[in-house]
Amino acid sequence: MKLFKTYSGLMALLLISPWVLAQNVSVSNAWARASVKGQNATGVFMSLKAVGPTKLVAVNSSVAHVSEIHQMSMQNNVMKMTALPNGLVLDAGSVVDLKPGGYHIMLMDLKKTLEKDSNIDLQLTFQDATGKKTQVDMRVPVLLQATEGQKGMQGAEHQHH
Numbered sequence: 001m002k003l004f005k006t007y008s009g010l011m012a013l014l015l016i017s018p019w020v021l022a023q024n025v026s027v028s029n030a031w032a033r034a035s036v037k038g039q040n041a042t043g044v045f046m047s048l049k050a051v052g053p054t055k056l057v058a059v060n061s062s063v064a065h066v067s068e069i070h071q072m073s074m075q076n077n078v079m080k081m082t083a084l085p086n087g088l089v090l091d092a093g094s095v096v097d098l099k100p101g102g103y104h105i106m107l108m109d110l111k112k113t114l115e116k117d118s119n120i121d122l123q124l125t126f127q128d129a130t131g132k133k134t135q136v137d138m139r140v141p142v143l144l145q146a147t148e149g150q151k152g153m154q155g156a157e158h159q160h161h
């Protein structure tokens with residue numbers, strides 16, 4: 001687990017990214033992958049940065065009957081998705097990326113098709129080291145893929161006009 005010691009760099013990112021600040025956690029670059037008719041599940045991705053030790057313990061959205069926090073891992077040369085039963089650990093000050101092929105939020109048993117350029121509601125529940133829970137309600141854009149500015153922490157270096 002990599003700890004970011006360069007807080008000046010993070011401060012610069014705060015200025016250029018639309019961070020949503022929860023009590024203890026910053027959320028940025030959230031997007032949900034569009035689904036096609038009949039598709040049962042899709043993923044939601046974002047970057048999370050906690051001020052203090054925190055866990056993402058639950059997710060919820062009105063567009064899905066079931067929402068889970070997943071990780072992808074290789075098992076016998078096969079990519080497998082598994083739910084994180086104890087939540088996603090966020091170390092103080094480090095950025096955790098939820099992205100295709102890695103950690104992600106899985107929306108399952110979708111109630112409707114997620115159309116590109118629409119929005120979905122998403123509720124994140126965080127738990128701090130004392131056990132206190134905080135809920136963050138947000139609107140997440142539905143996209144076909146991460147846009148240039150939403151590819152992560154290097155986004156600022158790749159902006160062209």
Ligand SMILES: [Cu+2]
Pocket residue numbers: 070071081082104105106
């Ligand atoms: Cu998954």
